[in-house]
Structure formats: structure tokens, C-alpha cells
Amino acid sequence: EKGGFEHFMLKEIFEQPRSIADSMRGRVRAEEEHLQLGGLRDYLGQLAASERVVIVGCGTSWHAGLVAEYIFEELARIPVEVEYASEFRYRNPIIKERDVVIAISQSGETADTLAAIELAKSKGATIFGVCNVVGSSIARTAHAGAYTHAGPEIGVASTKAFTAQVTVLTLMALSAAQQKGTISNTVFRQLLAELERIPALVEKVLRDAQKVKEIAYIFTYARNFIYLGRGLNFPVALEGALKLKEISYIHAEGYPAAEMKHGPIALIDEDMPVVVIATKDSSYEKVVSNIQEIKARKGRVIAVVTEGDSHIREMVDFVIEIPNVHEMLMPLISVIPLQLLSYYIAVMRGRNVDQPRNLAKSVTVE
Ligand code: M6R
Numbered sequence: 001e002k003g004g005f006e007h008f009m010l011k012e013i014f015e016q017p018r019s020i021a022d023s024m025r026g027r028v029r030a031e032e033e034h035l036q037l038g039g040l041r042d043y044l045g046q047l048a049a050s051e052r053v054v055i056v057g058c059g060t061s062w063h064a065g066l067v068a069e070y071i072f073e074e075l076a077r078i079p080v081e082v083e084y085a086s087e088f089r090y091r092n093p094i095i096k097e098r099d100v101v102i103a104i105s106q107s108g109e110t111a112d113t114l115a116a117i118e119l120a121k122s123k124g125a126t127i128f129g130v131c132n133v134v135g136s137s138i139a140r141t142a143h144a145g146a147y148t149h150a151g152p153e154i155g156v157a158s159t160k161a162f163t164a165q166v167t168v169l170t171l172m173a174l175s176a177a178q179q180k181g182t183i184s185n186t187v188f189r190q191l192l193a194e195l196e197r198i199p200a201l202v203e204k205v206l207r208d209a210q211k212v213k214e215i216a217y218i219f220t221y222a223r224n225f226i227y228l229g230r231g232l233n234f235p236v237a238l239e240g241a242l243k244l245k246e247i248s249y250i251h252a253e254g255y256p257a258a259e260m261k262h263g264p265i266a267l268i269d270e271d272m273p274v275v276v277i278a279t280k281d282s283s284y285e286k287v288v289s290n291i292q293e294i295k296a297r298k299g300r301v302i303a304v305v306t307e308g309d310s311h312i313r314e315m316v317d318f319v320i321e322i323p324n325v326h327e328m329l330m331p332l333i334s335v336i337p338l339q340l341l342s343y344y345i346a347v348m349r350g351r352n353v354d355q356p357r358n359l360a361k362s363v364t365v366e
Contacts, residue, residue: 007155007347007354008155008354009159009343009354010353012154012159012160013159013160013206013336013343015151016199016202016206017199017203019148019150019151019164020163020167020202022150023149023164024171025149027146027171028192030189033185033188035174035175035178035192037146037168039144039145040128040144040146040175043128043143043144045179047100047126047128047172047175048076048180050078050126051078051079051096051099052078052080052099052100053072053079053100053101054082054083054093054095054102054125055068055069055080055081055102055104056082056083056085056088056104056117056120057082057085057113058084058085060162060239060242061104061110061158061165062082062104063162063235064130064165064166064169064235066234066238067235067236068082068102068170069081070232071170072169072176074328075182076182076183077182078180083116085110085112086116088116089115089116089119093119095120095124095125097124099120100128101116101120101121101125101126101128102129102130103116103128103129103138104130104131104165105129105131105138106132106165107133107361107362108133108136108138109133109362109364110138110363111364112363113138117129117142118141121143126143126144127142127144128144128172129145130145130148130168130172131148132149132161132164132165146168146172147168148164148168149164154354155354156247156354157243157247157343157353157356159339163335167195167198167332170191170195170328174188174191191326191329197325202336204323205322206340208320212340212344213340216343216344219273219345222271222273223250223251224252224271224272225244225250225253225273225275226253226267226275227240227241227254227255227276227277227338228254228256228274228287229254229334230287231281232281232328233277233281233334235331236277236330236331236334237255237257237275237277239254239338240252240277240339240341241254242254243339244341244342246356247342247346247353248349248351249356257287258290260293265294268294269298270298274300275301275303275304275341276291276301276316277303277338278304278312279304279306279322279324279330280305280306280309281327281330288311291312291315291316295315295316301315301317302317302319302320302341303318303319303320304319305319305321307321308321
């Protein structure tokens with residue numbers, strides 16, 4: 001059942017070329033400039049006309065929401081707020097009838113997320129669900145939605161569900177942008193074409209898994225880790241840190257790279273590994289300066305870079321190269337080496353990767 005893999009988590013990481021493709025199947029045909037999410041059809045106008053989108057979720061699903069925030073705001077020009085479901089529901093949130101709430105949940109059973117959407121629904125908001133489990137409670141409670149077609153996810157650490165969520169949310173943002181007219185035909189076409197290339201690019205990153213394993217070996221006994229990224233790679237940094245914490249039990253924190261100088265940089269010394277996502281995008285130069293700040297304090301830097309980047313290679317301890325893609329889609333690629341890094345470190349530490357201590361696959365308690 002693990003398809004020849006040692007753990008479900010590794011199998012699920014390697015399934016991503018397929019699960020991402022499945023989440024686009026029948027929805028995207030770049031050649032014909034076709035994009036349609038069946039489950040949104042009757043509600044697309046409402047999404048495009050919404051004054052505000054509130055995204056709720058927990059854990060990894062919340063991270064997918066943070067990625068979606070950048071994409072929705074950039075492409076569809078709709079203000080987005082991303083909330084932890086557990087915070088949202090307990091503080092008498094301001095919800096108006098023209099608000100759209102998007103609930104993200106792999107299991108569709110997370111108690112706090114379910115309660116958050118019931119609250120928003122009672123205040124008149126329209127609810128969209130982005131769930132992986134068909135017929136789950138959240139999917140049934142939502143007015144409309146789009147399933148992620150990741151297939152069953154068994155490992156407690158969410159991997160293929162995350163990339164499927166980001167894929168579907170990107171399609172939602174693109175649909176809203178097209179409906180609103182906030183995206184040019186050229187960019188629309190380009191993004192659809194790039195989306196279709198994603199499965200092959202993920203495949204390419206997976207072919208370099210051995211390289212990540214070698215780095216994991218070196219850092220197996222680290223006691224702490226910091227993950228940094230900017231822009232769309234900031235939520236990826238949070239996700240990388242969460243993956244490491246939950247399956248290896250190493251303390252890890254994710255930060256927006258520029259926040260370092262506001263406190264966390266005090267933690268940097270020769271014992272602190274820092275994973276920096278430093279792909280060639282609009283914040284590249286800024287991230288390069290952040291790397292310099294860390295190296296000046298003797299931190300050990302593992303940089304995830306765009307292939308062919310020789311500049312960063314000279315500055316850091318280790319590089320992991322990933323293929324280039326449109327900035328909006330980069331999280332789908334940049335998260336892959338971080339999933340692998342946490343997996344290999346956890347295995348080398350002898351952890352129960354698929355069922356880490358104290359955790360359940362779906363959190364149905366409040
Ligand atoms: O099923 P959900 O997406 O609602 O679950 C949310 C979180 O419990 C989940 O993402 C959790 O953080 C994962 N174990 C992270 O890998």
C-alpha cells in the first residue's frame with residue numbers, strides 16, 4: 001500500500017506531480033485558454049464582486065491560505081485576510097453579507113474550521129470550501145467550493161494536500177481575476193501555461209532528492225532551525241518549519257526574512273542552521289542581503305535557489321537548486337525540498353514519520 005516507499009509521507013511527497021495534475025484536470029486547458037471550476041460556476045460572480053475574502057484554516061491549510069492571499073490580491077485585487085480558524089471563531093468577527101469566506105481543510109473535519117464557517121454562515125457570508133475529502137463536514141456545510149484531488153493523505157504531515165490546495169486556490173484567484181477583468185490576457189495565458197508545466201517541474205525537483213538527503217544527514221542532530229522567505233516564499237518558510245517540528249521534533253521557526261533584524265537575528269551563531277528560500281523573484285536582492293547578515297554572524301545557511309544561481313552558491317554552506325517558474329507559482333516548487341528535508345531528518349533520527357507523537361491526522365477536538 002506504500003507503493004514500495006518506506007513511509008506514506010515519502011510516497012505522498014513523490015505523488016505530487018500527479019496530485020497537482022489531478023487538481024487541474026478538466027479545469028485547465030492552457031492551449032484553449034480554458035479555465036473552469038465546476039463547483040464555483042454559480043458563485044463566481046459573487047466571488048469576483050466580493051469586497052473582501054476571509055480565508056480560514058489551521059496548520060498547513062492556513063499556510064496555503066497565506067499563499068493564496070498574495071495571489072488573490074495580486075491578480076484579482078480583492079483584499080484578503082487569512083485567519084486561524086480558532087482565533088476567528090472566538091472573537092466576534094466582523095462579517096458582512098458581501099464577504100466571501102474560503103475554508104481550507106484537507107480532512108474537511110477540523111473542528112475549529114467547521115465552527116468558523118458555521119459562524120460566518122450565520123452572519124450571512126458566502127462560504128467556499130477547499131477540501132480534499134469528498135462529502136466531509138466542511139465540504140457539505142459550504143455553499144460552493146472546489147475539491148483538491150490529492151487522493152487520500154495518510155501521513156500526518158500534510159504534503160500533497162498542501163500543493164493541491166495551493167493549485168486549486170490559484171485557479172480560484174485566476175477565475176476571479178478573469179471575471180473581474182483585473183488580469184491581462186497575456187498574464188492569464190502565461191500563468192495557465194506555466195501551471196501545466198508544474199507537475200513536470202516538481203518531478204524534476206524530486207529527482208534531486210538524494211542531494212537533499214545528504215544535507216539532511218549533516219543536520220540530523222541540529223537542535224534548532226530557522227526558515228526564511230519573503231513574499232510568496234514566506235508562507236513556504238512557515239510550512240517548512242512546521243514540517244520539521246511535527247515529524248522530527250526539532251524546534252524550528254519560520255520568519256519573513258526581513259523580520260530577522262527585529263529580534264530573531266540574536267539567535268544566530270555557528271550552531272544555527274538557517275534555511276533560506278532565495279529564488280530569483282522580485283525580492284531576490286533583498287534576500288541576498290539577508291543571507292549576508294546571517295553569514296556575518298556565522299549562521300549555517302542552506303539556500304533553496306533558482307537553478308544556475310552561482311552568486312548565492314558562493315555565499316552559503318549548501319544550495320538546493322530548483323527550476324524557475326512564474327513567481328506566483330513558486331510555492332508549488334519551493335516547498336518540495338523542504339518536505340524532503342524534514343522527512344529525511346526525521347527518518348535519520350528514528351522518528352515515527354507517519355504518526356508523530358501527540359498528533360492526529362484530523363483534529364476534531366476544539
Ligand atoms: O484537515 P485540515 O487541513 O483541516 O488540517 C489542518 C491541520 O490540522 C493540519 O494541516 C496539520 O497542521 C498538519 N499535520 C500539518 O502537516
